[in-house]
Amino acid sequence: MLLLPSAILHNMIEHARLLDPHECCGILAGVNREVRKQYRITNILASLTTTELARFDQAKLSDLKQLSPEERADIAFQMDAQEMALAQKDIRTQSLQLQAFYHSHTASPARPSTTDITIAMEFESYREKLNLPEPLHVIISLMEKDTPIVRAYQIRNSTATEVEITRS
Amino acid sequence: MIKVRIPTPLRPMTGGKGEIEITGNSVGDMIEQLNTSHPGLKDRLCDEHGEVRRFINIYVNEEDIRFLTGKDTPLKEGDEVSIIPAIAGGA
Numbered sequence: 512m513l514l515l516p517s518a519i520l521h522n523m524i525e526h527a528r529l530l531d532p533h534e535c536c537g538i539l540a541g542v543n544r545e546v547r548k549q550y551r552i553t554n555i556l557a558s559l560t561t562t563e564l565a566r567f568d569q570a571k572l573s574d575l576k577q578l579s580p581e582e583r584a585d586i587a588f589q590m591d592a593q594e595m596a597l598a599q600k601d602i603r604t605q606s607l608q609l610q611a612f613y614h615s616h617t618a619s620p621a622r623p624s625t626t627d628i629t630i631a632m633e634f635e636s637y638r639e640k641l642n643l644p645e646p647l648h649v650i651i652s653l654m655e656k657d658t659p660i661v662r663a664y665q666i667r668n669s670t671a672t673e674v675e676i677t678r679s
Numbered sequence: 680m681i682k683v684r685i686p687t688p689l690r691p692m693t694g695g696k697g698e699i700e701i702t703g704n705s706v707g708d709m710i711e712q713l714n715t716s717h718p719g720l721k722d723r724l725c726d727e728h729g730e731v732r733r734f735i736n737i738y739v740n741e742e743d744i745r746f747l748t749g750k751d752t753p754l755k756e757g758d759e760v761s762i763i764p765a766i767a768g769g770a
């Protein structure tokens with residue numbers, strides 16, 4: 512179970528709506544599956560050129576290179592590394608811990624895509640070395656614009672299992 | 680020796696290796712050394728101004744070099760460096 516304050520839940524939905532049709536992304540921090548703080552992180556895909564993208568990940572590029580940067584940000588996200596590092600530092604300073612990463616799906620359901628699962632597993636392979644707790648993955652679906660759906664998942668062994676969100 | 684962890688997307692450039700050992704006095708040195716043994720790797724990690732790219736975090740032990748002294752961050756025997764892509768996803 513993930514305990515999520517209503518104010519943060521609303522702020523995440525507002526963040527998703529603000530960036531729609533691009534995907535939004537961010538970090539949730541707290542203690543023992545109780546969220547206390549939210550960090551909005553810039554999705555840099557809209558501002559990355561194809562060449563820049565190619566410098567990191569050929570696999571990702573093959574899916575995305577047909578698209579303009581703007582279109583790319585509609586179907587994927589890449590967190591700004593500097594903002595992510597700043598958030599991690601703030602989380603430590605406040606004696607909180609990473610609880611979840613969140614992002615939006617602007618036209619698909621609130622469940623992790625194959626790419627989401629692959630990248631979550633990649634993150635898992637570094638996580639313990641960086642001494643970070645296992646994060647949940649929260650997805651905000653704007654498929655039905657008037658009724659956003661927010662769901663949380665634990666991703667282990669390439670399988671996503673839903674974790675109940677309880678509002679506080 | 681200093682252990683450097685290479686993320687999956689860059690392993691095609693290191694012959695599949697996930698860990699490389701180097702000697703060097705700073706993160707900047709490390710990048711140059713990696714580029715000598717695996718040409719082109721620097722271009723993947725740094726932009727045209729030599730700054731670490733916006734989608735990459737480099738950690739020395741558990742600290743991001745952005746909060747240490749960037750590429751001047753000193754390295755010593757036994758340090759572990761992790762090169763990590765910022766979290767991403769697709770639809």
Ligand SMILES: [Zn+2]
Pocket residue numbers: 614615616623624627650768769770
């Ligand atoms: Zn997704």
